[in-house]
Amino acid sequence: MKTYPYYLLLLVLFTFSACNNEDLNEDIDAPIIDTDTGTNTEDLDLEGLPEMLFDVQLPSVANTKAYTIDVNEWDIPNNSTNAIKTTTNLQAAIDWAHSEGYTRVTLPEGHYLVGEDVNDAYQGGIEIHGNTEFVFSAGAVLEIATNDKWNYCVLKLTGDNIIVRNGVIKGDRDTHSYTPHSDSGTAHDEGHGICVWDNNKVLIDNMQIYDVTGDGSLVLDSKDVTFTNNTIYNNRRQGISIVGGVRIKIADNEIHHINGTSPQFGIDIEGPGRVDEDILIHSNYFHHNRGGDIVNATGENVYILDNTMEQGAENTYIDGPIVSWHKTHNIIAKNTVTMTSGSVNGRLGYIQYSRGGDKGHNKITYVHENVFNNCGMYMYKSSDADVRRNKFLGYFVAFSDFRNVTLVDNLLTYSDAHPELRFCWSYRFKNATGYASGNYIGDTLEELPLSESTPYTMQCVLDGW
Structure with missing residues (x-):
């Protein structure tokens, strides 16, 4: 797990209030997504065609409680400024919610500019843990800050059973610095909105993903991944790339x-x-x-x-x-x-x-x-x-x-x-x-x-x- 400058202090200060704030956190009596049958194929008209012998399984998130991130308590900028601080504190809030057993995490309205320098080739964004439904409130936008990296993930999924829905993800294609790199030239075609890398049972629903330097989403060595009701546009390389995907x-x-x-x-x-x-x-x-x-x-x-x-x-x-x-x-x-x-x-x-x-x-x-x-x-x-x-x-x-x-x-x-x-x-x-x-x-x-x-x-x- 990542460590952050403010993490320990914030954890001490906010654990009590976050766990007891009835306006922000609620118990969930029913599962968020729980299906045994996966994607229904019986509605497809396949007369004269080969029978579809697979079902794409949806995420199954256990009964638990929900948490809406408090941007004031976590000191998270939500006015499209200060990408480093936003990334650090937003990630700390998400990590804390996961450690406390929250499986529905909501991002409030606001424009969140994110991005951290991981290495010469990769710009990091925000990571979402397994067994989590990550929900964007109306008006919530997650944007990668201008960078010069060949590869980035605005949102990276870590683990299995993940739902992402109802938000906007924006890339930096118009302001990106296409600086030559020794290993990749100036292609810079691996900037992704959502990275589904080695994940199982993922649902991406009702998202807008646009202006990234590579793909709206890259599915890499993953199984049971569903994209529904999304609008994906004006990306430089692809809408969705499947590079090792089953079901x-x-x-x-x-x-x-x-x-x-x-x-x-x-x-x-x-x-x-x-x-x-x-x-x-x-x-x-x-x-x-x-x-x-x-x-x-x-x-x-x-x-x-x-x-x-x-x-x-x-x-x-x-x-x-x-x-x-x-x-x-x-x-x-x-x-x-x-x-x-x-x-x-x-x-x-x-x-x-x-x-x-x-x-x-x-x-x-x-x-x-x-x-x-x-x-x-x-x-x-x-x-x-x-x-x-x-x-x-x-x-x-x-x-x-x-x-x-x-x-x-x-x-x-x-x-x-x-x-x-x-x-x-x-x-x-x-x-x-x-x-x-x-x-x-x-x-x-x-x-x-x-x-x-x-x-x-x-x-x-x-x-x-």
């Missing part, structure tokens, strides 16, 4: 205007050498994200369901709305994707990148019942896809060097501005095997001569179109 739920959030330093996605699943699996991304609203909205580089059993993704009129994507890499496993269904212009890949609402060679597993990529407005999809140098009942409005669908694609009951339209491209840039195949039935271009049923045994390449592709 993660991201639902009903708005993630937008991620921009500044690569990859610049709303959600990035990318933990090489780590385990990323059993991830649900559901009913989120993504827009104006520079790199794209969702990229899965390493995740298995990733459900991307019922999300809305909009490029935004003034935004130019780098990669595109949905991107997956070779050897990942994705279920992409019932999303609405809208592009206004395009990316380096053209107007592809979904693209599967590939490093070539065998896929590495026999799991099928499902793409069902999505609406792609002004965009299409492309998969190459891989295998096993089930693509059904999608609407590709205004762009093509393509499979290249691809084994075993099932293409059923899809609708594709093409741009009236380029009718000459219809015959080759609609359903497009190069060295592809599989099965096709019931696919339309506009009102016309198209017979697509895919074979499950003989690779098919369109003549126009051979002719160089």
Whole structure:
């Protein structure tokens, strides 16, 4: 546990009053969060898709009492001044509450500027202990002070069973000093709003997280983490990064205007050498994200369901709305994707990148019942896809060097501005095997001569179109 200059004195002075102040502290007869079943999946419409065989467990905090931090007694500035004093005394109050058995700790209204110099690379913020619900009162803001560090956590979670809710976390991207460091150059892309590092059973709910130099939240080697009802925006690297995460739920959030330093996605699943699996991304609203909205580089059993993704009129994507890499496993269904212009890949609402060679597993990529407005999809140098009942409005669908694609009951339209491209840039195949039935271009049923045994390449592709 950390030690602080004022800690012992404050503990002696305030233990009695804090324990007996009925206005600030209350007994809790019912658990804060207590669930045996975890995230409910029975409300998800998964007809025709793989059964979801995981539940994301919510935190379970034992019955106990609550404490509202008294900023006067702890001498905590709450007017966006004196970051060192604020950090020291606020942390002392949180540590004291934890040592006294309080499991609901409330931060009163105010603007709290925090940050302490830990080492050349890391700027420390505030740490929240396990078995704690940390609640921001209306009007409470936690902001990292201007610094020159490559890495920081405005709020760092320590332990398991933690809830953070109802507040505002602000970074320092506009005032940050991007001073070169010998080990990291000037990237400074690891400044995070909330650090979920080696934690189990975490809920982040109804938070605003913005203006950090890296990610709104970084999930690192953690299990059972839930993000709900948050607004995450204007961060330089990502909205949420999953770098080693098992049983993660991201639902009903708005993630937008991620921009500044690569990859610049709303959600990035990318933990090489780590385990990323059993991830649900559901009913989120993504827009104006520079790199794209969702990229899965390493995740298995990733459900991307019922999300809305909009490029935004003034935004130019780098990669595109949905991107997956070779050897990942994705279920992409019932999303609405809208592009206004395009990316380096053209107007592809979904693209599967590939490093070539065998896929590495026999799991099928499902793409069902999505609406792609002004965009299409492309998969190459891989295998096993089930693509059904999608609407590709205004762009093509393509499979290249691809084994075993099932293409059923899809609708594709093409741009009236380029009718000459219809015959080759609609359903497009190069060295592809599989099965096709019931696919339309506009009102016309198209017979697509895919074979499950003989690779098919369109003549126009051979002719160089």
